[in-house]
Amino acid sequence: MIYKLHSPIWLTDLEWSHHGIYISLSYGLSLFLISILVIRTYKRLKHIQYKLSQIEPKPHSSKRHSEKR
Amino acid sequence: MTSFSSWFHHTANPGVFLRISKPCLRFLCCASILFLVIGLSWGLFFAPSDWQQGDMMRIMYIHVPMAWLASACYFSLALCGILSLIWRHSLAEIAATEIAPIGASAAALCLITGSLWGKPTWGTWWAWDARLTSVLILFFLYLGHIGITHAFDDHRRGQKAAAILALAGVLDLPIIKFSVQWWNSLHQADSITLTHAPTMSWSLLYPLLLSTLGFSFGAGWLIITRIHAAIFEKRFYNLLLKNNEESAHPL
Numbered sequence: 001m002i003y004k005l006h007s008p009i010w011l012t013d014l015e016w017s018h019h020g021i022y023i024s025l026s027y028g029l030s031l032f033l034i035s036i037l038v039i040r041t042y043k044r045l046k047h048i049q050y051k052l053s054q055i056e057p058k059p060h061s062s063k064r065h066s067e068k069r
Numbered sequence: 070m071t072s073f074s075s076w077f078h079h080t081a082n083p084g085v086f087l088r089i090s091k092p093c094l095r096f097l098c099c100a101s102i103l104f105l106v107i108g109l110s111w112g113l114f115f116a117p118s119d120w121q122q123g124d125m126m127r128i129m130y131i132h133v134p135m136a137w138l139a140s141a142c143y144f145s146l147a148l149c150g151i152l153s154l155i156w157r158h159s160l161a162e163i164a165a166t167e168i169a170p171i172g173a174s175a176a177a178l179c180l181i182t183g184s185l186w187g188k189p190t191w192g193t194w195w196a197w198d199a200r201l202t203s204v205l206i207l208f209f210l211y212l213g214h215i216g217i218t219h220a221f222d223d224h225r226r227g228q229k230a231a232a233i234l235a236l237a238g239v240l241d242l243p244i245i246k247f248s249v250q251w252w253n254s255l256h257q258a259d260s261i262t263l264t265h266a267p268t269m270s271w272s273l274l275y276p277l278l279l280s281t282l283g284f285s286f287g288a289g290w291l292i293i294t295r296i297h298a299a300i301f302e303k304r305f306y307n308l309l310l311k312n313n314e315e316s317a318h319p320l
Contacts, residue, residue: 019124022189026128026182027113030135034287037174041291045298052305055312 081158083300090293097293101286108279116276128186130277134284135179139207140242142172142288146214147239150232160296162228163303165235166218167295171288173211179204191255199248200256203241210238 079085112130119126146168152161183201184194195201214231221227249258260269267274 019189022185023113023124023127026131026185027109029181030131030178033174033178037171037291038287041294041298045294045301048298048301048305052301052308055305055308 078156081156081160083160083163083303086160087297087300090297094290094293094297097286097290101283101290104279104283104286106283108276108281108283112276112280116273117270119273122190125186125189126273128182129273130280132179132182132186133277134281135175135182136204137281138175138284138288139172139179139204140245141285142168142175143207143210143235143239143242146172146235150235153228154232154236162232163299164292164296165214165228165232167299168292169211169214169218169231171291171295173208173215175288176204176208176211180208196255198255199252200245200254203245203248207238207241207245210234210241214238 080089109130113127116127118124146165149158149161149165149168152158153165180201183204187196188194214234217234218224218227218231221230248254249256261267261274
């Protein structure tokens with residue numbers, strides 16, 4: 001397992017005991033923010049589709065069609 | 070060339086884009102979930118720890134895809150800028166407005182996860198290092214793009230100014246890429262390049278590739294869905310305007 005590190009000041013005076021906190025924070029925060037973005041986008045799409053369906057003329061119930069009848 | 074040109078202008082029509090891109094959404098969503106579940110669980114639970122960094126390198130499976138997405142989204146933003154400035158491609162203007170928040174989020178997450186990685190490895194949350202600073206500038210460029218797009222009453226003017234900013238800011242991308250070679254950077258050099266074999270073990274690289282693919286498909290889904298929503302919003306306001314005009318001036 002070779003992971004080449006180039007910086008000369010890498011890994012000096014480290015404490016490895018708190019790694020779990022940093023890893024959990026990274027994953028937790030990222031997935032939380034991404035899920036907010038996904039939920040907001042999906043809700044935005046569904047909301048505008050619903051609003052559009054309320055005012056969009058239906059193919060067989062258009063104003064001109066009902067006037068003709 | 071003529072067929073490409075006609076296809077190119079044909080896809081500028083939002084209706085055509087909706088029809089073409091709708092079948093892709095389900096694929097992007099499923100592929101994203103699949104690759105992310107496999108890639109992230111592989112990276113988090115099954116990939117071996119690094120011989121120097123131990124388990125800290127597991128942050129890489131979020132940090133690297135976010136860095137890639139931040140750069141890729143900005144490149145797309147600049148491309149949309151060219152399309153909207155030269156050909157007034159209406160879809161490119163909508164796409165640029167919708168790509169910017171996704172790119173800004175990716176850049177922000179790249180900076181946050183990088184900071185969380187930097188604290189235990191470098192001993193500091195932040196350093197005014199070339200790579201870190203150029204990514205921070207990229208984040209500010211995204212914020213500037215979002216701000217300028219919405220700063221004008223006339224949306225066209227805002228989008229034009231934002232497109233110019235996107236084109237000017239594209240210079241930051243090669244600086245980000247080569248910063249670790251041009252300057253003595255605290256940030257490590259690239260482990261994956263197109264010209265050389267990767268400098269990391271394949272057992273670490275496979276989950277990284279999978280999670281990068283997963284995040285890329287996810288970003289694709291997000292961007293296309295946002296473009297769909299923007300097209301529907303535009304259609305909604307046009308219909309509303311038309312209905313108001315009809316009720317104000319009945320025939």
